[in-house]
Amino acid sequence: MSLKLLFGFHAVTVRLKVAPHSVRELYVDASRRDQRMRQFLVKANDAGVAVIEADDARLQQLAGTHRHQGVVARVEAVQNAHSLDDLLDGLSEPPLLLVLDGITDPHNLGACLRVADGAGAHAVIAPKDHAVGINATVAKVASGAAETMPYFMVTNLARTLGELKERSIWVVGTSDDAPRGLYDADLKGPTALVLGAEGSGMRQLTRKHCDELVSIPMMGGVESLNVSVASAVCLYESRRQRGFKS
Incomplete structure (x- = not known):
């Protein structure tokens, strides 16, 4: 089974909590003995995961960055327990989905997963051919949300949006030139919020499959938000x- 890397306290701590059996190797900075590291080592011990002490050079080599915080883990990939259909079938409240079209930067995806988790979204959806997958950088930026937020990469985003509409999920796209503002839209029911990359926005085919387009009011000099x-603005x-209400 192929292994992937996680690094940073948040990402590794969440994996220890939700799937400790998947952690095959856990490396920590041998020179770091501050309170945060001591608390982390207690969590690793409670999860039954042995630690391997390493120096900073080794940790940088493993993580591919100096921003590892002294914690690097080799883990088995944890598959989503459900398909998107199964997830939607099991919800007890109106679905709230985040759809990302054309987001290829891992820092942006990690931040979006963190926002989606915080806002209580049920899943994040992206196309396979216009998106970044979950990697170590995404997991680090997501601060644990990459382990808890279902992330579905679909072969055909337009078809998936059509299937959501068949489930009576209102597909709301965001666009700077939309005739209606976000705060005028009714987002209380089953909703899929569609956002594109900063600058280029959604692809035209994605835009055509939206039930409604809304804009985020911009009061200052900048033209758009990350x-x-x-x-975050839309989900919250x-x-x-x-x-x-949860």
Whole structure:
């Protein structure tokens, strides 16, 4: 079975919590003995995972970056337990989905997963051919959300949007030139919020499959928001309209 790397306290701690059996090797900075590391080592011990002490050079080699925080793990890939259909069938509240079209930067994806987790979205959806997959950088930026937020990469995004509409999920795209503002839209019901990459936005085919287009009001001099910030604005507006009920 192929292994992948996780690094940083948040990403590795969440994996220890949700799937400790998948952690094959856990490396820690032998010179770091501050409170945060001591607390982390307790969690590793509680999870039954042995640690391997290493120096900074070895950790950098493993992680491919100096931003490892003294924690690097080799882990088995954890597959989503459900298909998108199974996940939707099992929900007890109106679905809230984040659809990302053309997001290829791992930092943006990691931040979007973190936002989606915080806002209580049920899943993040992206096309296989216009998106970045879950890698170590995504997991680090996501601060654990890459382990908890279902991320579905679909072969045909337009077809998937059509299938969501067949489930009576309202597909709301964001666009700077939309005739209606975000705060005028009804996001209380089953909703899929579609965001494109900063600058280029959604692809035309994706745009055509949206039920409605809305814009995020921009009051200052900048023309647009980073996609993770825009995702937060949209997701939390939907949660606000729903009364933040889980």
